[in-house]
Amino acid sequence: xxxxxxxxxxxxxxxxxxxxxxxxxxxxxxxxxxxxxxxxxxxxxxxxxxxxxxxxxxxxxxxxxxxxxxxxxxxxxxxxxxxxxxxxxxxxxxxxxxxxxxxxxxxxxxxxxxxxxxxxxxxxxxxxxxxxxxxxxxxxxxxxxxxxxxxxxxxxxxxxxxxxxxxxxxxxxxxxxxxxxxxxxxxxxxxxxxxxxxxxxxxxxxxxxxxxxxxxxxxxxxxxxxxxxxxxxxxxxxxxxxxxxxxxxxxxxxxxxxxxxxxxxxxxxxxxxxxxxxxxxxxxxxxxxxxxxxxxxxxxxxxxxxxxxxxxxxxxxxxxxxxxxxxxxxxxxxxxxxxxxxxxxxxxxxxxxxxxxxxxxxxxxxxxxxxxxxxxxxxxxxxxxxxxxxxxxxxxxxxxxxxxxxxxxxxxxxxxxxxxxxxxxxxxxxxxxxxxxxxxxxxxxxxxxx
Ligand code: SF4
Ligand code: SF4
Numbered sequence: 518x519x520x521x522x523x524x525x526x527x528x529x530x531x532x533x534x535x536x537x538x539x540x541x542x543x544x545x546x547x548x549x550x551x552x553x554x555x556x557x558x559x560x561x562x563x564x565x566x567x568x569x570x571x572x573x574x575x576x577x578x579x580x581x582x583x584x585x586x587x588x589x590x591x592x593x594x595x596x597x598x599x600x601x602x603x604x605x606x607x608x609x610x611x612x613x614x615x616x617x618x619x620x621x622x623x624x625x626x627x628x629x630x631x632x633x634x635x636x637x638x639x640x641x642x643x644x645x646x647x648x649x650x651x652x653x654x655x656x657x658x659x660x661x662x663x664x665x666x667x668x669x670x671x672x673x674x675x676x677x678x679x680x681x682x683x684x685x686x687x688x689x690x691x692x693x694x695x696x697x698x699x700x701x702x703x704x705x706x707x708x709x710x711x712x713x714x715x716x717x718x719x720x721x722x723x724x725x726x727x728x729x730x731x732x733x734x735x736x737x738x739x740x741x742x743x744x745x746x747x748x749x750x751x752x753x754x755x756x757x758x759x760x761x762x763x764x765x766x767x768x769x770x771x772x773x774x775x776x777x778x779x780x781x782x783x784x785x786x787x788x789x790x791x792x793x794x795x796x797x798x799x800x801x802x803x804x805x806x807x808x809x810x811x812x813x814x815x816x817x818x819x820x821x822x823x824x825x826x827x828x829x830x831x832x833x834x835x836x837x838x839x840x841x842x843x844x845x846x847x848x849x850x851x852x853x854x855x856x857x858x859x860x861x862x863x864x865x866x867x868x869x870x871x872x873x874x875x876x877x878x879x880x881x882x883x884x885x886x887x888x889x890x891x892x893x894x895x896x897x898x899x900x901x902x903x904x905x906x907x908x909x910x911x912x913x914x915x916x917x918x919x920x921x922x923x924x925x926x927x928x929x930x931x932x933x934x935x936x937x938x939x940x941x942x943x944x945x946x947x948x949x950x951x952x953x954x955x956x957x958x959x960x961x962x963x964x965x966x967x
Contacts, residue, residue, distance in 0.1 A: 576681055576695070578688040582805075584844065585820030585911050586919030587926045591805070591840035594699055599877070600802040600841030602809045608703035608876040613710040613793065614721055617888035623719040626889050632965055633892040635717070640761065642961045643754035643898045649761035656768045657791035662775065670782030676835040683836065686777060687737045690770040693825070694738040694818070696839045698803030700731055700831055703876075704795050727794045731784060731831040733838060734795075736804035737770045739763040741824045746905055748952035750897075751861070754962065755955045757899040763826030764790035771828035778832050789828035800829050805839035808846040812856055812865050812903055813882035819844040819922065822910025823903060845926035846909070847871075850880070852929050853936045855945065856903035862890035865903065895963045906945030908935055 592600050614623065621630040633639050641647040656662075673679045680697055687695040708724040710716060715723050741759040749755050768789035778785035788795045798814045801807045806827070807816030818825055819842070857865040864886035871878040891899045904910060908925060925935035939945065 576684040576688055578685045579695070582694065583820055584842075585909075586922035587819035587844040587909075588923060589819060589926075590843045592843050594803065594838075594841055598841075599701060599799055600805075600808055601843045601847055602802060603878045604876060605873055605878065606876040608701075610703055610705055610707040610727075611796075611875075612708045612721065612724065613706040614708070614716060614724065616710075617884040618892070619710050619716060620885070621888050621892050622713070622716045624717075625719070626885060627893075629964060630889045630892050631717075635965070638965045639892040639894065639899055640757045642965075643757065643958065645955065646754070646757045646761055646898055649758060649765050653761060653765040653768055653789075653791050656765075656772055656789060659792065661772050662787040662789070662792045663785075664776070664779055666779040666784055667782045673835050677837045679834065680836045683735055683774070683778070683834070687735065687770055687774055690773060691739070691766060692737040692770055693740045693821070694806055696736050696738075696801075696804030696806045697836050698734050698736065698800060698805065698841070699838045700734040700795075701799050701803055702730065704734070704799045704803070705729065706794055706796060709794060729786060729794060729831065731786070731833050733832050733834065733836045734800045734804060735774060735830040735832065735836070736797075736800050736806055736827050737767050737774070737829070738801075738806055738818065738821070738825045738827045739766045739770075740821055741826065741904070743824070743911070744949075744952040745954070746824055746901075746910070747947060747949040748954075749901070749905070750948055751900045751902040751905065752894070752896040753955075754898050754957050754959075756897055756901045758955070759824075759901060759904075760826060760899065764828075767826055767828035771830050775830045775832075778830065778834050781834070783832055783834035785830050785832040785834065787828065787830050790826070795829060795831065797827050797829065801827050802841050803838075804829075805842045808842065808844065809879055810846060810856075810907075811850040811854065811880045811882065813880055813884060815903075817846055817907060817909050819846075819909060819926070820911050822907040824910040845928060845932070848929045849909075849925055849932040849935075852932045853908065855906050855908065855936060855939070859902045859906045859945065860887075861900065861902060862886040864890070893964065896959075897962055908939040908944065 592598065597604055613619065618634060620626055621634040624631045637650060640650050684695040705727045708726050711721060711723040741763050745755060745759055768791065771787035771789045775785040775787035786794065798809065798816050801816045802809065807818045810817045815823060817823060851869055854867055857867050864884065865882045866880050868881055872881045894900060909922065921935050921938055924931045
């Protein structure tokens with residue numbers, strides 16, 4: 518059969534029967550239109566767009582953004598809000614060296630944390646993590662992330678089509694989710710961290726200011742791997758490899774994407790695990806891929822929860838940005854606190870409400886405690902308990918979980934219900950041995966030997 522006839526025949530054979538999963542989603546849409554979702558509060562929500570809303574830029578390779586079962590609304594980006602995060606004043610840019618791991622490296626925390634961070638010991642002590650991270654380091658040089666664009670700009674008569682094309686490039690390169698946002702100026706670091714030697718001496722005098730200001734950001738997200746997470750506990754050798762898996766993949770995608778955009782004549786810089794000039798959470802929110810969570814500055818995606826990493830490409834290529842999203846996470850985190858209950862370092866707050874921090878509202882969690890625990894964890898490589906227990910991280914592709922997240926995005930009462938269901942079914946505490954594919958070397962998990 519000629520290809521075009523084959524496609525037509527396949528289109529005719531689309532099943533008319535609705536799967537249970539789609540039935541639940543259709544039920545969600547019907548309930549929403551019947552006004553069962555409750556009030557929306559004071560957030561500046563866009564007109565009721567849904568994941569299938571008209572006018573939303575769609576990718577040809579990934580035609581529907583997969584938010585799992587969550588009901589997602591779109592939020593206008595303005596000076597008072599970044600997604601559902603309220604901006605109260607001037608958000609100050611900060612030095613990359615003030616980020617938790619660099620603080621450990623500089624000796625601002627305990628001596629043990631500095632020793633363990635040095636040369637990423639907490640990652641490198643497991644040989645598989647070491648192999649992935651070593652490759653990720655090869656993406657570090659500045660010439661990998663930036664460069665001079667081609668002299669001639671390719672004309673872009675239809676920025677919407679170009680946006681779709683750039684997303685498809687990222688999906689082709691194996692991204693799981695892609696979003697485009699307006700780049701918030703406070704998303705850039707004030708300075709890049711200096712060399713490892715300077716950090717160890719806590720000497721920031723050679724830090725280079727970040728001067729780039731580009732209007733758009735493409736954010737690429739990669740899943741950390743469901744089955745591996747189902748078998749892991751945070752007290753094993755694979756926890757850091759889950760991060761490294763997504764860090765190196767998003768790094769590769771961002772480097773190629775930035776180079777491609779420069780070859781089309783536009784400025785573009787990749788920001789990834791081993792070479793950032795920007796902070797990822799505000800970019801992730803701006804690109805419609807998450808909301809700020811109870812953990813402080815980490816974002817949760819409606820389907821993947823924390824089970825992802827992102828990299829980004831800032832650019833002046835004319836693109837059509839997506840809108841930030843609201844899937845009810847703020848109400849959910851207010852009553853859930855499952856990550857706080859399970860955090861071994863007690864880094865995550867149990868406070869009900871957010872507090873002002875650097876000009877915006879967020880939960881008052883303590884990244885120092887988290888960093889110290891992760892770099893010194895003598896029973897494993899890093900941690901990831903909060904990632905595993907969060908009810909938004911899709912534990913399985915089932916109607917039950919889809920229905921659960923639909924319920925969970927409907928306000929505080931339903932959040933409490935989903936959290937209880939999640940607990941009853943033991944989600945987050947499971948350790949499914951059949952997926953334990955990696956080799957452990959527990960004798961290597963201790964502190965570095967001098
Ligand atoms: S990674 Fe571990 S220590 Fe850090 S916040 Fe999550 S659960 Fe707590
Ligand atoms: S575990 Fe609960 S409180 Fe923590 S980030 Fe996830 S939804 Fe929010």
